[in-house]
Amino acid sequence: MGVVPPTADHPDADAAAAAGAASAPASTPTDRPTDRPTDRPTDEVAEAADPPALAALRRRALGVLTELAPAALELGELFRAAGHELALVGGPVRDAFLGRVSADLDFATSATPDESERLLARWGDAHWDIGRAFGTIGAMRREGRGGAEVVVEVTTYRTDAYDPTSRKPEVVFGDSLEGDLSRRDFTVNAMAVRLPDLVFVDPFDGLADLAGRTLRTPVTARQSFDDDPLRMMRAARFAGQLGFAVDAEARAAIEEMHERIRIVSAERVRDELVKLLLAPAPRPGIRVLVETGLADHVLPELPALRLEIDEHHRHKDVYEHSLTVLDQAIALETGSDGPVPAPDLVLRLAALLHDIGKPATRRFEAGGGVSFHHHEVVGAKLAARRLKALRFDKDTVQAVSRLTELHLRFHGYGEGAWTDSAVRRYVTDAGPLLERLHRLTRSDCTTRNRRKAQRLSGAYDDLEARIAVLREQEELAAIRPDLDGQQIMAILGVSPGPLVGRAYKHLLEVRLDRGPLDEDAAREALLAWWADQPEADGTR
Template sequence: MPPAVQETVRELVDLSPVLTRLGERFTAAGFEVHLVGGSVRDALLSAGSAGGRGTGMAPGDLDVTTDARPEQVLDLLRGFASSTWNSGIAFGTVGAEVDGVRLEITTFRADRYDRESRNPEVAWGDSLVDDLARRDFTVNAMAVSLGPDRTVTDPYGGLGDLLAGRLRTPGAAEDSFADDPLRMLRAVRFVAQLGLTPVDEVVAAMTSLAPELGRITPERVQVELSKTLLQHSPRAALELFVATGLADVVLPELSALRMEIDEHHQHKDVYTHSLTVLDRAIALEEADPDAESPDLVLRLAALLHDIGKPATRRHEPRGRVSFHHHEVVGAKLVRKRLQALRYSKEVVESVARLTFLHLRFHGYGRGEWTDSAVRRYVTDAGDLLPRLHKLVRSDCTTRNKRRAAALSATYDALERRIAELSAAEDLARVRPDLDGNAIMEILGIPPGREVGEAWKHLKDLRLERGPLAPEEAEAELRSWWAARTGA
């Protein structure tokens, strides 16, 4: 590694007083201690040594390796760390917090994998270079000593790979991925996160070993998929994800979108369209100062909004193709797949609802919707309305400039109508004109199912006709109740 680069990394490490003090403590006790992995990689990136693709070392998220055994690490941290945790101690990792900085300190390892389970047979090692050999990629197999010499160790050419924008494994890619199949999803993530391109050997190994992802728990898979989607530009990574067959194991509904819509190749395939919608949604999200960014719900919805199309495709006369009710089928598929990947209930339901609603705008025509229809659009979207706006706009990917301009103008008009009605009626909090207590008092009924039915009836009236005067609402309630009870 060039002396200037080594000096840059040393200086970045010295910016952290915690690392300096940690190094002094371990060195005084006669142990090696090194900063490793992503921290060193990002330090190099932040220094501009690899084209400026990185964001710098992330304080509070630092990985350290040492030849000290876990029990010795705990002894050294006593009186130094404000807290420690040993949930990973079986794998040689001790967690600690020092002055607000979180550290993971792991003993050198020389693991062996049985390639049937997802966990290694942990074995302690005595060599830093051997420890680095078991890292996932060369760009993560660099270390800088926290001892006084601050030596930078790069035995597998990680810096050269960063400079070249290359993603390689320290050893044979097939061995690395067979040991831990999750590394294949990390490769996908690093394409998006670091702008790296995997070498042919890595792509070939990912392709041949993709079925091995079945050994990995859904929770771990979901974390990597989410990290990929949350990057600024995940498209190339997702293309690798699909091309290598990893998506067939993790998200087969995405792979299924690669279909020619008709035999004449006149219509865009749904897969390319979905990636374009994702690109556009990210651009709208990042341009909105009031939006959450990165927004996992919006990005999942943009990627998956059309996954109901393969199951609903029908060839019609004159070469036309239809996908009737694909939003209904798609919402069910989204819910099933995201639940299988252990996403939270909130994420699952939000993405499914956006998928279900993404086509409704196309019934707006040239503004023929009544105020009632606009109210229902807003109410059905609820707090997802800002995301729905972005999804619908992103979904208009036609290359016909006149049609694109017309769709944009029409949606502008819908948003103006929503704003006008919202200002007049507070659509974000539409409620019936009578609450549950008033319903029970007027009808003389106790709490129960009938109160809920009456509440829903009054809410439907509110959406249909706008706010009602109290006496009008009461009259409507009594009329509904009389019809229901046969009085």
């Protein structure tokens, strides 16, 4: 496979593709060299590697690793002095070759958990048991007075055994780094650097796959995914996070085994889905989910959006439209000081799911048209049901469902004049979701008709301007009735109870319809409503 430059689907894969500046092809699984550069200093391996792309990656990694916290290198010295091996493994090594400094430092060791704990107690300012049964001990140390904290996790070598009927492995401690690396999910995560000498270990040619931007499993894909089906979700996640392609063997295994994801807990599946959606460009990963069949179990509403397009093109492909809306919503997220800081999970979920009510509401009309009446209402219910099944928190479920329900509210604004009352209702109905609704509504315009797109954009500009004016005039975000609960009870001569809530709600409706009222006008409106209530007779 050649080294592929960034594409529109992978706009943030620059670091991974930097090696592609040299266009030499990376090795494929069928033509990998037999003299793999394993267990050699990173600078020596850089000189020995044939493809210039690999040499470039190694030089970049050496620059990152030489800046590794001195405390981490000291930890390597400490373990070696005690007769144990210690190696930096997994994501931090991969990230070093991508030119990124990882905040998480994960190590593998030949030491037992008890031995690791004793050494970490000597090294760190604090240490803790993360999962002794799994061999993992954590520790923290500060680099100098007032310096940054160095947090590490050290895990004993493992060669886990798996029961096909269970999602939990039987933890078996191993005796070699290579054996430990063989149980990793993908070759790009199965590389290590021995400390303190920075010796690079790559038994499965992960660096070649990194240069080729390929996701391949260290062992056979079928065995890897059978051992831990969640790795299929990770394939989709890394496709989105790194812009890497899933290799043919792994993809075929997912297509064959996607039903195995059912034995994985909803919480673990959710966590991988969240990591995918929060990636800079999640679209490629979502495609992996849908095209391999994983989404049939994780987000079945998504593949259902692939509606057939007949020869008359009577409606657009809702699935592709939803992916485009997601891309456009991401582009509208703000910096950390803006109203919708990136990455925003609620906005991204709403963008992806906003049209999931369409398959259930699709109707072919006389004359060849297609309608999806009330799909926003149906979609809101479907979104809430799916997110609850995936164990999302209540606030996220409610926010995504509400945005789905409101995403069509704007349509028609440019065709008929909205009163100030309608604008107020738009704002109050959106509540704290207003800024997200602005972005979702704008993103939902995917038409190729430039004139139509400009008209919709201009209409929404006008709506936002009106909202700003009303907000300045009326403190729109904090609209309240013109009388509070105490005043309502005093005027009506009633005690606290549901009746006061009904009166309060009525006055809020009056406030939205008529704008601010003085106390006399509000009192008159309250008494007019009260005259029609059955409880009024009991107070006369």
